[in-house]
Amino acid sequence: MDISKILNPDHILLSQSPGSRAVLLNLLARSAAEALGLSEADIRQALEAREALGTTGIGGGVAIPHATLDGLDAPFLMPVILRKPVEMDAVDEAPVDLVFLSLFPTGDQISPLKLMSAITRRLNEEGVAETLRKAKDAETAFFALTQPSER
Known part of the structure; x- marks a missing residue:
């Protein structure tokens, strides 16, 4: 899956400091609801x-918090770069300081796997995660996530 076809630079959040997992989920739900015009409560419930x-x-x-939602027509991706890492019971x-909120239409069983795979492949490329962590603007983050590597 091509991240550049899904990602909108306006949906990249930088320098966030939610402080906890619960506050992070609230931030994700609120921000996605504003971007998509969907219910914040529905998004929060799906994420939880x-x-x-x-x-x-x-x-x-x-x-990579992810969920499926009624009323969503296409996959939605919102990268969030945290100023201070948050405990997420990671493996x-x-x-966690790099969060990729991924939302999908109900019934879409293929796109979640493809998008999560694309995100992890991109982050495994040399320098991408570090560039994201140091990004001062959404354009830098967008470029890091969408431009082909020079290998």
């Missing part, structure tokens, strides 16, 4: 239900 199944912290300071027990 998914987190209850198991952590979305994949290790290396990265989490490596490391706190």
